[in-house]
Amino acid sequence: MTRITRNLLLDCKAIVQEYIHRTPVLTSTLLNEHSKVDLYFKCENFQRSGSFKMRGAVHAISTLTDEQKAKGVVTHSSGNFAQALSLAARSIGVKAYIIMPNNAPQVKKNAVRSYGGEVIECEPNLPSREKAAQEIVLKYGATFLHPSNNFNVILGQGTATMELLEDHPDLDYIMTPVGGGGLIAGTALAAHFFGRHCNTIGGEPFNVDDAYQSLKTGKIVRNESTDTIADGLRTELGDINFPIIMDYVEMIIRVEEKEIIEAMHLIWERMKIIIEPSCAVPFAALLREKDFFKGKKVGIILSGGNVDLGKLPF
Amino acid sequence: MTRITRNLLLDCKAIVQEYIHRTPVLTSTLLNEHSKVDLYFKCENFQRSGSFKMRGAVHAISTLTDEQKAKGVVTHSSGNFAQALSLAARSIGVKAYIIMPNNAPQVKKNAVRSYGGEVIECEPNLPSREKAAQEIVLKYGATFLHPSNNFNVILGQGTATMELLEDHPDLDYIMTPVGGGGLIAGTALAAHFFGRHCNTIGGEPFNVDDAYQSLKTGKIVRNESTDTIADGLRTELGDINFPIIMDYVEMIIRVEEKEIIEAMHLIWERMKIIIEPSCAVPFAALLREKDFFKGKKVGIILSGGNVDLGKLPF
Structure with a gap:
């Protein structure tokens, strides 16, 4: 694996920033008073394609060779990475094949198509998804890009925090789902590379606490259930990101489903911005452990805002 | 009446900006493509108290004499001005009495109280509201501040546009509800004073088109119905703001209820921000008259985001 350096991250940011929005950092007097924490919300819900996933997708495609680019990229996702890869690929001039389960909501398939991705349907299970992706790789020579367990995707996702730390260099913590x-x-x-004394803390639903269990046991643990409203967090860690998480993440705080919905409602009502349930998880984690964070400066990555307005939990 | 000058507006802005947020101006590639207009959304839904009304409230209170301030302020409103006056008064250290109809939702009364206002209930009709306000004036010597037909309130509301034109000086139009x-x-x-060639256009529901009718006939016309989802727009023009509107507003575009809901949904879904129905009206008006605005640079004042999340129209 490439050695991870400060310059590697700076190179990544230089590539990524051409294709993304520099999203605003919002603050809320009311939520600061409510939590007794100095909060800085990095609004990736306003990012192109509606989530931070655009960053990693752009970086992963950009770092391909010209020959690879000419043959396109493929992923399997029914979530935000599907939309992000489609839009990133179109922005860079590359073809994107998106494997989606045939029971995925029509609205998600349409979103992918509207961003220029070609949807390929498969049976709704992991072997079918992987087989369909493999077929595209063999047929077109397309490069498979995993939504989260890909080193260039990981670096790309870090650029949100690089921007946040440029705006607010003295954060004590950064939280993500x-x-x-x-x-x-x-x-x-x-x-690690750009904070002054900034530690990273994750938020995760109790119902899908694979990352918490993996950190605790030192090996990748699978989820026993996928029963959470935070539909973006049902996936599991991989062999590329897990060692980084082991080395650089301070802890993971787990939250109840009810806390996720309350945190989501609080952000909608008080900040007047739309976030998806997964996105509310780190704020829910902070509220659950208020005393720990009291008086600190905390950045929260608001990961995305792709929510079905017709199916709200409140 | 005070002569209206550029300096009068600058003085107002200097006072107001101490108490308010300088709200961000958001853009959306998707909505620009959708409308073929270059759009700049001034996010007063992120303003303190959740709407632009904070600006006028702050200015109206600040320009009172010390003696007047000591005796407090009173208004009748069940909407955004009630919350704004309460918060503005508390910020300046002045007592606020808010007359509200006894059938106003509990959540609205609570919001006013949470901002420090004292709620005084009355029968839900205009004579009762005016009588209750008059009683407070007589009893405490409080100054009555009308939510919209007050010169200092009007000047305060203009500061959102002054900020917007500082950020984007070459707008062709600014639209408001x-x-x-x-x-x-x-x-x-x-x-008029700060734009280069910037005209003001209003959006108004067909169902409560008193301003459209008033501009057309040259005299203040009353609404025949209050049947609109845009609950902030059921009120009518007054003798102080109407002459200004006559002199300085280019036109008013009316919209159907369905168009309001569609515009609101589009902003929620695409921009990931929460706006109230009244706030969607100028964007609905722009979409209705797309051809007129094609290729222009248009600022839209997103007036507020105080919406009951449990009662959405979609």
Whole structure:
């Protein structure tokens, strides 16, 4: 694996920033008073494609060779990475094949298509997804890009934190949700190289606490259930991001489903911004452990805002 | 009436900016493509108290004499001005009495109280509201501040546009909703004095088109119905703001209820921000008259984000 350096992250940021929005950092007097914490929300819900995933997708495609680019990229995802890879690929001029389960909501397939991705349907299980992706690789020579367990994706996700630390260099903590592990791994690297004394903490639902269990046991643990409203966090860590998480993440705080919904409602109502359930998890974790964070400066990566407005939990 | 000058507006801004957020101006590639217009959204939904009304409230209180301040302020409102006046008064150290109809939702009364205002209930009709306000004036010597038909309130509301034009000096149009007329009057003055070639256009629901009818006939016309989802726009113009609107507003575009809901949904879904129905009206008006605005640079004042998340129209 490439040695991880400060310059590697700076090179990544230089590439990524051409294709993304520099998202605003919002603050809220009310939420600061409510939590007794000095909060800085990095609004990746306003990012192109509606989530931070655009960053990693752009970086992973950009670092391919011209020959690879000419043959396109493929991933399997029914979530934010599907949309992000489609839009990133179109922005760079590369073809994107997106494997989606045939029971994925029509609205998600349409979103991918609207960003220029070609949807390929498969049976809704992991072997079918992997087989379909493999077929595209063999047929077109396309490069498979994993949504979270890919080193260049991980670096790309870290650029949100690099921007946040440019705006607010003296954060004590940066918090992210933990799903597949790409965001928290990239965040932890960025906090390590660019923070002054900044530690990375993850938020994870109790119901899908694979990352918490993996950190505790030192080996990748699988989820026993996928029963959480935070649908972006049902995925599991991988062999590329797990070692980074082991080395650079301070801890993972688990939260109840009810706490996720409350935190989401609080951000909608008080900050007037739309975040998806997964995105509310780190703020829920902070509220659960208020005393720990009291008086600190905490950055929270608001990971995404792709939510079905017709199906809200409140 | 005080002569309206550029310096009067600058003095107002200097006072107001101490107590408010300088709200961000957001853009959206997707909505620009959708509308074929270059759009700049001034996010007063992120303003303290959740709407632009904070600006006028701060200015109206600040310009009182010390003696007046010591005796407090009173208004009748069940909407955003009630919350704004409460918070503005508390910020300046002045007592606020808020007359609210006894059938106003508990959540609105609680919001006013949470901002420090004293709620005084009355029967839900205009004579009762005015009588209750008059009683407070007589009993405590408090100064009555009208939510929209007050010159200092009008000037305060214009500061959102002054900020917007500092950020984007070459706007062709600025659009606002039209309810009581305070926002559009202040906006039109600011656009006149600080825009390069910037005209002000209002959006108004067909169902409560008093401002459209008033501009057409040259005299203040009353609404025949209050049946609109844009609950902030059910009020009518007054004798102080109407002459300003007559002189400085280019036109008012009326929209259907369905168009308001669609515009609101589009902003929620694409921009990931929460706006209230009234706030969606100028964007709905722009979409209705797309051809007129094609290729122009248009600022839209997103007036507020105080919406009951449990009662969405979609």
